Structures are given as structure tokens and as C-alpha cells.
Amino acid sequence: MPRQLLGGEVDMGMIIQGATGDWEVVIGLEVHAQVTSKAKLFSGSATEYGAEQNTQVSFIDAAMPGMLPVINRAAVEQAVRTGLGLKAQINKFSVFDRKNYFYADLPQGYQISQFQQPIVGKGVLTIDLKDGETREIGITRLHLEQDAGKSIHDQHPSMSLIDLNRSGVALMEIVSEPDLRSPEEAAAYVKKLRSILRYLGTCDGNMEEGSMRADVNVSVRRPGEGFGTRCEMKNINSVRFMQQAIIYEANRQVDIIEAGGTVDQETRLYDPVKGETRSMRSKEEAHDYRYFPDPDLLPLEFDDAFVEKLKSELPELPDEKKNRFITELGISPYDAGVLVAEKEVADYFEAVAKGRDAKLAANWVTGELFGNLNRTGKSLSESPVSADALGDLIGLIKDGTISNRIAKEVFEEMFETGKAAADIVEEKGLKQVSDTGAIEAAIDEVIAANEDKVAEYRAGKDKLLGFFMGQVMKATGGKANPGVVNKLLKPKLDG
Amino acid sequence: MSDLTKLTIAEARDGLKAKKFSAVELAAAHITAMDSARGLNAFITETPEKAIENATASDARLAKGEEGKLEGIPLAIKDLFCTKGTLTTAASHILDGFKPEYESTVTSNLWNAGAVMLGKVNLDEFAMGSSNETSYYGNVVNPWRRQTDDQPLVPGGSSGGSASAVAANLAMGATGTDTGGSIRQPAAFTGIVGMKPTYGRCSRWGTVAFASSLDQAGPMTRTVRDAAIMLEAMAGFDPKDSTSVDMEVPNFEAALTGDVKGLKVGIPKEYRLDGMSAEIEALWNQGIEWLKAAGAEIIDISLPHTKYALPAYYIVAPAEASSNLARYDGVRYGLRVEGEDLADMYSRTRAEGFGAEVKRRILIGTYALSAGYYDAYYLKAQKVRTRIAEDFREAFKTVDTILTPTAPSAAFAFGEKGTDPLEMYLNDVFTVPASLAGLPGISVPSGLSSDGLPLGLQLLGRPFDEETVIRTAGVLEEAAAFDAAPTAWWRG
Numbered sequence: 010m011p012r013q014l015l016g017g018e019v020d021m022g023m024i025i026q027g028a029t030g031d032w033e034v035v036i037g038l039e040v041h042a043q044v045t046s047k048a049k050l051f052s053g054s055a056t057e058y059g060a061e062q063n064t065q066v067s068f069i070d071a072a073m074p075g076m077l078p079v080i081n082r083a084a085v086e087q088a089v090r091t092g093l094g095l096k097a098q099i100n101k102f103s104v105f106d107r108k109n110y111f112y113a114d115l116p117q118g119y120q121i122s123q124f125q126q127p128i129v130g131k132g133v134l135t136i137d138l139k140d141g142e143t144r145e146i147g148i149t150r151l152h153l154e155q156d157a158g159k160s161i162h163d164q165h166p167s168m169s170l171i172d173l174n175r176s177g178v179a180l181m182e183i184v185s186e187p188d189l190r191s192p193e194e195a196a197a198y199v200k201k202l203r204s205i206l207r208y209l210g211t212c213d214g215n216m217e218e219g220s221m222r223a224d225v226n227v228s229v230r231r232p233g234e235g236f237g238t239r240c241e242m243k244n245i246n247s248v249r250f251m252q253q254a255i256i257y258e259a260n261r262q263v264d265i266i267e268a269g270g271t272v273d274q275e276t277r278l279y280d281p282v283k284g285e286t287r288s289m290r291s292k293e294e295a296h297d298y299r300y301f302p303d304p305d306l307l308p309l310e311f312d313d314a315f316v317e318k319l320k321s322e323l324p325e326l327p328d329e330k331k332n333r334f335i336t337e338l339g340i341s342p343y344d345a346g347v348l349v350a351e352k353e354v355a356d357y358f359e360a361v362a363k364g365r366d367a368k369l370a371a372n373w374v375t376g377e378l379f380g381n382l383n384r385t386g387k388s389l390s391e392s393p394v395s396a397d398a399l400g401d402l403i404g405l406i407k408d409g410t411i412s413n414r415i416a417k418e419v420f421e422e423m424f425e426t427g428k429a430a431a432d433i434v435e436e437k438g439l440k441q442v443s444d445t446g447a448i449e450a451a452i453d454e455v456i457a458a459n460e461d462k463v464a465e466y467r468a469g470k471d472k473l474l475g476f477f478m479g480q481v482m483k484a485t486g487g488k489a490n491p492g493v494v495n496k497l498l499k500p501k502l503d504g
Numbered sequence: 505m506s507d508l509t510k511l512t513i514a515e516a517r518d519g520l521k522a523k524k525f526s527a528v529e530l531a532a533a534h535i536t537a538m539d540s541a542r543g544l545n546a547f548i549t550e551t552p553e554k555a556i557e558n559a560t561a562s563d564a565r566l567a568k569g570e571e572g573k574l575e576g577i578p579l580a581i582k583d584l585f586c587t588k589g590t591l592t593t594a595a596s597h598i599l600d601g602f603k604p605e606y607e608s609t610v611t612s613n614l615w616n617a618g619a620v621m622l623g624k625v626n627l628d629e630f631a632m633g634s635s636n637e638t639s640y641y642g643n644v645v646n647p648w649r650r651q652t653d654d655q656p657l658v659p660g661g662s663s664g665g666s667a668s669a670v671a672a673n674l675a676m677g678a679t680g681t682d683t684g685g686s687i688r689q690p691a692a693f694t695g696i697v698g699m700k701p702t703y704g705r706c707s708r709w710g711t712v713a714f715a716s717s718l719d720q721a722g723p724m725t726r727t728v729r730d731a732a733i734m735l736e737a738m739a740g741f742d743p744k745d746s747t748s749v750d751m752e753v754p755n756f757e758a759a760l761t762g763d764v765k766g767l768k769v770g771i772p773k774e775y776r777l778d779g780m781s782a783e784i785e786a787l788w789n790q791g792i793e794w795l796k797a798a799g800a801e802i803i804d805i806s807l808p809h810t811k812y813a814l815p816a817y818y819i820v821a822p823a824e825a826s827s828n829l830a831r832y833d834g835v836r837y838g839l840r841v842e843g844e845d846l847a848d849m850y851s852r853t854r855a856e857g858f859g860a861e862v863k864r865r866i867l868i869g870t871y872a873l874s875a876g877y878y879d880a881y882y883l884k885a886q887k888v889r890t891r892i893a894e895d896f897r898e899a900f901k902t903v904d905t906i907l908t909p910t911a912p913s914a915a916f917a918f919g920e921k922g923t924d925p926l927e928m929y930l931n932d933v934f935t936v937p938a939s940l941a942g943l944p945g946i947s948v949p950s951g952l953s954s955d956g957l958p959l960g961l962q963l964l965g966r967p968f969d970e971e972t973v974i975r976t977a978g979v980l981e982e983a984a985a986f987d988a989a990p991t992a993w994w995r996g
Binding site for chain 1 (some may be wrong): 585586592594599602604605606608708709710711712713715716717743744745746747823824826827829830831833835836837846847850870873874875878882
């Protein structure tokens with residue numbers, strides 16, 4: 010089955026070359042994002058991750074008899090913020106429904122969700138592709154719902170254990186249009202969505218802890234034709250697995266169709282160990298959730314002022330920030346994209362660049378800083394070099410105190426010891442020499458010591474200029490201002 | 505001492521204040537009455553120790569002049585209200601051994617007002633029934649008997665235990681819940697007053713849910729004044745119930761002015777059913793005459809969608825119930841019957857834990873909400889519900905209150921209506937429309953059937969206008985001068 014995959018980089022998407030021709034992959038995502046809030050969606054219980062089992066459970070979360078849900082205003086605000094961040098329609102009137110099914114970690118026997126009238130309607134998400142290209146992906150809707158608890162099957166020989174800490178935690182389900190055409194686009198979508206949610210502070214985007222997970226819908230079709238039958242893969246919690254699952258699933262579907270079969274609409278499970286998807290339940294076995302409006306809750310209503318206030322408080326989002334970096338700071342689209350992906354990085358960069366050469370700052374952040382962080386496995390917040398410290402270093406380059414090359418050395422030291430750039434330059438005597446007298450003396454020495462090479466140069470071997478530059482720099486311990494050296498060296502060599 | 509149990513709440517309140525007797529004496533009298541009335545099977549759980557403890561505290565507060573509005577008044581609590589540390593069953597096997605760690609808002613309000621808890625009273629399982637024949641804890645018996653035979657009669661339902669306890673002077677008042685008539689119909693069957701306030705007036709928090717959009721708690725007492733006193737203590741906005749309404753609770757007792765001059769009373773023609781019993785019709789006409797004589801203006805009105813109320817109710821209520829009862833799954837509390845796997849455990853637990861009527865309603869409700877049937881049943885029923893509410897809204901433009909019979913018959917004998925569920929459901933024909941519209945309603949004992957059984961008249965009002973309902977009920981009560989009482993055969 011493994012066969013060549015084309016495309017992915019450009020917006021023509023992934024094409025599978027089957028035995029009977031090309032197939033286009035169509036992907037839609039349903040991302041479940043845990044709302045950042047102190048309390049659950051309908052109860053006052055805490056939502057902290059990693060707490061001891063069943064310690065964050067109220068009578069409501071455990072669905073004790075007679076318990077009633079009360080909507081958490083903070084969670085509603087987060088959903089509206091997210092909707093605004095996705096440039097989506099905010100529905101001032103929405104309805105909570107019950108989605109009925111039985112499972113041991115679903116205490117109520119239903120999940121409170123939003124079915125026909127979600128809080129957020131159509132919106133758009135711009136994904137960033139390679140080469141700085143972008144593509145707009147439609148958002149179908151965003152709705153609020155409760156999370157279920159957790160079943161633990163491997164702690165007891167004959168019983169399953171239930172942890173209800175997560176029961177009732179607020180989730181946003183963000184549904185995309187079937188606009189994605191390749192695993193790369195799907196990955197870009199998840200990354201961008203995660204970035205926006207983190208900018209907004211509405212979800213921490215932590216996929217390992219499960220606070221962001223995706224249901225992936227995949228179908229294949231002949232380019233230009235109508236949609237094929239889709240399969241849904243549930244609860245994928247890593248971008249890498251998602252891409253693998255899409256590739257496997259798309260190929261599986263092509264194989265079926267090309268062998269004369271038809272794809273069954275079903276829910277499938279991706280097994281990252283085996284790298285394959287397998288059937289969970291068919292359409293016939295699909296639950297009838299018997300949605301109906303939750304009679305314990307009134308429809309959710311708010312006014313324009315509520316939305317406007319939240320809108321006025323929104324932070325600058327990655328797309329706007331990227332634009333500003335490009336147009337106002339002159340950063341390349343690629344670098345701008347890298348710098349805005351995480352708000353923390355963008356903030357760091359802006360602090361470094363403040364009042365300084367922004368392009369130089371961008372180079373240092375994406376180059377030396379990221380390189381050293383990667384090498385040492387540190388996150389930005391753990392960086393021994395603060396934004397101010399890096400800014401000071403750049404200041405020293407800009408005012409000619411040190412050369413770019415010396416600056417790299419200084420940076421290594423700063424990263425190692427956390428010392429200030431100026432101190433290191435001082436201690437080690439790395440200050441750049443721009444004193445023409447001292448440099449002239451060094452040049453004279455080098456010329457005197459290399460008479461043969463001077464002769465060769467004068468005979469026309471121009472390339473030796475670099476050799477002399479190097480020798481002078483070496484003689485000054487690298488501290489000579491290269492510009493000054495260059496200016497003085499050539500006339501002397503030329504005689 | 506036994507005379508103490510015959511006092512009304514208002515009389516007992518005054519007697520306690522005047523130190524004619526103590527709260528402990530009052531509680532003790534009722535405990536004795538409970539002891540001698542086990543044959544009625546009104547209580548699922550008696551809490552005499554708690555009653556004495558509460559009463560002792562009441563006496564202390566009375567002595568300091570710090571008494572609440574229901575200080576020292578012994579009450580029975582329908583076993584649908586969660587009571588902290590006391591078994592709460594909803595009359596269902598599935599809640600075996602369930603002792604809540606919390607107290608319902610309504611009962612909290614009552615205890616805060618100084619009331620004394622006698623125990624938890626029987627009901628139809630999960631409040632589903634009109635005869636109290638579906639309780640896992642057995643039938644409740646009506647204290648009343650026909651003059652012609654000694655056949656035990658149903659007390660009505662679902663608040664049958666509440667009704668029997670109050671009618672037999674085992675409690676001065678009892679909480680009830682009314683989803684389609686569960687307070688008003690048993691009140692009528694046992695010759696007491698039962699009031700369902702406006703939906704949203706009493707908090708539903710901590711009350712085991714049957715049908716969330718309909719369930720409403722209310723008082724069951726022997727007089728209208730007592731109902732007013734008790735309702736005032738039960739009611740109030742509760743931020744823990746999103747459907748509770750943030751409105752001031754009026755002084756309901758003060759509404760009893762005895763004056764209905766110029767009050768416009770509507771008589772809905774659709775409630776004159778074909779084949780209506782002559783004595784019910786006669787009672788209704790008598791009620792009209794009484795109010796007319798008191799100076800009220802009688803106006804014929806039409807509530808055109810009345811005939812669709814019962815079918816709509818029997819879609820909406822089971823639909824909500826099917827979902828509300830999903831939490832009784834054997835996983836966290838109550839009954840669990842082990843099985844081979846999770847699904848098997850669910851099946852066995854729910855098969856054994858729920859009675860036939862509850863299962864019937866879960867099935868009906870599940871069906872009504874199923875894909876492909878939702879529009880035809882649930883959605884349609886909700887539309888009918890809107891029309892019914894509109895009917896009332898229209899009517900209340902011209903009238904202040906509506907007078908109807910409470911139930912189509914007097915209490916019947918056990919098993920008499922057991923075979924055909926539809927016949928049983930017809931008991932709610934007069935009470936269901938107001939439930940669907942969320943309106944306040946009261947049943948007032950107004951006369952006796954030819955067999956000597958009590959019959960009730962119902963008054964309905966505008967949303968949150970309980971005061972007009974109470975005022976009119978007071979006038980009706982005075983005119984009817986209903987002073988019949990069952991003979992205490994159960995003490996024998």
C-alpha cells in the first residue's frame with residue numbers, strides 16, 4: 010500500500026497516485042480545547058491538571074440526585090473570546106442540549122453540549138504554509154460542552170476505576186469546514202489554532218495533558234469531484250499522530266475504492282503503535298444521542314455590550330502581529346511567522362527589538378537564542394539570557410563595541426553563565442579595536458612577517474586579501490573592527 | 505394531647521407563641537399519631553429522634569423570642585427531597601441505601617424557618633403515578649373510606665404519602681411536588697389543600713428530578729392559610745437552580761383578605777368533559793355560585809388547546825424523565841446488580857431497580873427523543889405546550905383566576921385503574937394544562953361525593969400571582985366550610 014505522496018507544500022494539497030489515477034484527500038477537524046478557567050462549566054469545582062483522583066468533584070459533577078447545573082460565566086467569556094479570535098459570528102442566543110449515552114465515566118448519563126444553536130457560528134482561520142504562503146480555512150462552529158471523567162482499566166485485575174476530576178470541565182469544540190487537503194495543512198491548522206487559543210488565553214493547548222485533542226474526518230475523491238464518504242478518527246492527541254493517521258486512512262480508502270469497494274462511514278481509532286486505523290463502530294452502530302434542550306438550563310443570552318467589552322480587551326493575535334512585524338519592522342514573512350507562533354517568543358522578541366535594529370534582533374532570537382535553547386533542551390522561559398540582556402548585547406554590536414563574531418562568543422558565555430554582555434566584554438577584554446593607530450601597527454606587523462605573500466598579492470593574487478584580513482584579526486585577538494581593518498589594509502598592501 | 509395533631513399550622517404557631525404547649529409536646533403528639541398509623545404506609549422513613557431534636561431547638565428559640573415563621577411545626581417531607589444524612593429513596597429500589605450529603609434548598613428553607621422533621625413520606629416511584637401504587641415501598645392508603653364499603657382507597661399521587669399524612673393528622677403539613685398534578689390531585693382525594701406555585705417559585709435544587717421543566721415543589725396542608733404560611737417558607741430565588749426566578753417572595757398569608765368583590769373568575773368550557781360525572785359538575789357549579797355570592801364576576805372563557813394537553817404532557821414529561829433517570833446506573837450510588845460487563849451491569853441494575861411504571865415512561869421518553877421521531881413527538885409536544893401557555897395568557901387578559909374541578913373523580917380503590925395506563929393518566933386531565941404552562945394552582949376541599957369522599961376544586965392564576973389564587977381559595981374554603989374528616993379506622 011505505501012505509495013508516493015505528492016504535494017503538501019503548495020496549496021494543491023496531497024495527491025495520492027492510485028492505480029486508476031489521482032486522488033485528492035479531504036480533511037475536516039473537530040478540535041476539543043479545554044477552556045482555561047478556574048471552575049468547571051456547570052459547577053464550582055477546580056480544574057487543575059494532575060490533581061489526585063476524585064478530589065475535584067462536586068455533587069454536580071458526580072450527578073448526585075437533584076443536582077443542577079449553573080453556567081460558569083467565565084467559560085462563556087472564554088468561548089466568546091475564542092469566537093472573536095476566529096473572526097466568527099457570535100450568537101447572542103444559544104442553547105444547551107443533552108447528548109444522551111451511557112458510559113461509566115459519564116455520571117449524568119448525558120453530556121451537556123450545544124447541538125443546533127451553538128454559541129459561535131462561522132469563522133475563519135488562516136493557516137501558514139511553507140514559503141510564507143497562507144490559506145484560509147473555514148470554521149463551521151464552536152460550541153461549549155462538558156468533558157467526561159476518565160475510565161482507568163489497568164489498575165485492577167477485574168474492575169475499571171473511574172476518576173471524575175475531568176467530569177464537567179468546560180470544553181470548546183471547534184469544527185472546521187472540510188477545507189484541508191493534506192496532512193501538512195491539517196498540522197498547520199492545529200498549530201495555528203493552538204497559537205490563537207494560547208494568545209487569547211482561552212486554552213493552554215497542551216496536547217500531552219489532553220487539553221487539546223482532535224477528531225479527524227478524512228475522505229478521498231477525484232480532484233474536482235464531490236466529497237467521498239468520510240471516516241472519523243477520534244481523540245488524536247498529537248500533531249504527528251494526526252498526520253500519520255491521515256496518510257494511513259487516505260491510502261486505506263483509496264485501496265478500497267480502487268479494489269471496487271465502497272468506504273463505509275464509520276468511527277475509527279488510530280493506533281499509533283501499529284500506525285494504522287481500525288473500526289470502532291459503524292454508522293449502523295452509531296449512537297442515537299437523542300439530543301434535546303436541557304430543561305435544567307435556560308437558553309444562554311447576552312447582549313452586544315458583553316461582546317464589545319470582550320472584543321475591546323482582545324490581545325493582538327498572531328496574524329496581526331505577523332503583519333506588523335513584516336510591515337513595520339521589516340522582518341521577513343518567514344521569520345515573522347516563526348516569531349509570532351508563540352506569544353511568549355513574540356513578546357521576548359519585541360522586548361529585544363525595542364529601540365534597536367529589529368532585523369538584527371530577529372536574527373539573534375531565531376538564530377543564536379533558539380539554537381542554544383534547542384541544544385540544551387530549554388524552553389524560552391528557562392533561558393539564562395533575558396530579553397534585556399540580549400538587547401544589551403545587540404546594542405554593543407550596533408555601537409561598534411564588539412563585532413558580530415565576538416558577539417557570538419559573548420552570547421555563548423552569557424548563555425553559559427547568565428552574566429551581562431558588557432561584563433563579559435570587559436572581563437575578557439573583548440572590546441573591539443577601532444583605534445586606527447593600533448590597527449595600523451598590527452597591519453604593518455603582518456605585512457612585515459609575510460613579505461612573500463605580499464609579493465604574490467601585488468603580483469595579482471587578489472584572493473590573498475582575505476588571508477591578510479584574517480591575520481590582522483588574529484593579531485588583534487579578533488577585536489579589531491573589521492570595517493576599519495578593511496579600510497586601512499588595502500591601501501597598505503597596494504603599497 | 506392528641507388534640508394537638510388536629511390544630512392547623514396557624515393555630516399551632518399561635519399556641520406555641522402563647523406557650524400553651526411546647527414544640528416537643530407538639531412533636532411527641534405527632535410521633536404518637538405516626539406510630540398508630542403504620543397501616544396507612546404514609547412514611548418510608550420516620551425520624552422521631554430528629555423531630556424531638558428539632559423541637560427542642562425550637563423551644564429554645566421560642567423561649568428567646570427568636571422563632572422563625574414555622575417554628576416548631578412538625579412536617580412530613582416527600583421522599584423526593586434530599587435530606588442530609590437521612591435515607592432518600594424517591595420510592596425506588598434503585599436508590600437503595602442512598603443518604604445524601606446535602607440538603608435540598610426547599611427543606612433547608614423549611615428548617616431555617618424552624619420547622620420540625622417527622623420523616624420522609626411515601627410517593628409514587630420517582631413521582632410517576634396518580635395513585636401511589638408504584639412505590640417500591642408499597643401502596644399508601646387513603647385515610648378516607650367510602651360510606652358504602654371498607655375497601656382501601658388510593659390517596660392519589662404522586663404525593664400520596666404527603667396527602668395521607670396530612671389528612672390523617674400525622675403531620676401538620678407536608679411538602680409535595682407537582683409535575684402534572686401530583687400535589688393537587690392527591691390533595692383533592694384526601695380532603696386537604698394542595699398548592700403548586702408558579703414554576704420557578706421554589707428551587708428544584710436537591711429534589712430528585714422527574715421532569716425538570718415541570719417539577720415544582722409546594723405545600724400540602726389542611727387549610728389555605730396554612731398553605732400560604734408554608735409556601736412562603738419554602739419559596740425563594742436560588743442561584744443554584746438556573747430556572748428559579750429572582751423575585752421577592754410576598755407575604756402570602758396577607759393575601760387572605762377574604763375579599764373577591766369584582767374579581768373576574770374564568771370558567772373554561774373545554775373542562776366540561778363529555779361524560780363528566782354529575783357530582784363533579786355539581787361541585788363545580790356550586791363553586792361558581794359561592795364565588796358569585798362573594799361578589800366575584802363569573803366569565804366563560806375558552807382554552808382551545810386543552811384537549812392536547814394530556815398527550816403533550818405524556819411526551820414531554822417521559823422524554824425529560826428518560827434522560828433525568830439515566831444517572832441511576834449502579835456506578836456511584838444506590839443499587840448495583842453486578843453483571844458480566846458494564847452494559848450487563850447497567851441492564852441488570854436498571855431492570856431490578858426500576859418498577860414497571862418508571863420503565864414504561866423511560867421507554868416512552870426514549871422513543872419520543874429518538875432520531876426520526878423527535879420532530880413528530882417531542883418538538884410537536886413542545887409546540888402544543890406553547891399554544892397551551894398562549895391560551896392561558898389570552899384568558900388572563902380578561903380574568904384574574906380560573907376555577908375548575910381538580911380531578912375527574914373521587915378517590916378510587918386499589919387496582920381499579922391498574923390495567924390501562926391511559927385510564928390512569930386521565931386523572932391528570934384538569935391539572936396538567938397549568939403544569940405545562942407553569943402556572944400556580946391550588947386544590948381546595950369543597951364537598952363530598954355521594955359515597956362520602958372528598959372532592960376538590962382547583963383555582964389557577966397568572967404566573968407569580970399566587971396571591972390572587974390564595975385569596976380566592978380562602979373565600980372558596982370559607983364558603984365550602986368543609987369540615988368532614990375521615991374516621992380514624994387505622995388506629996384500630
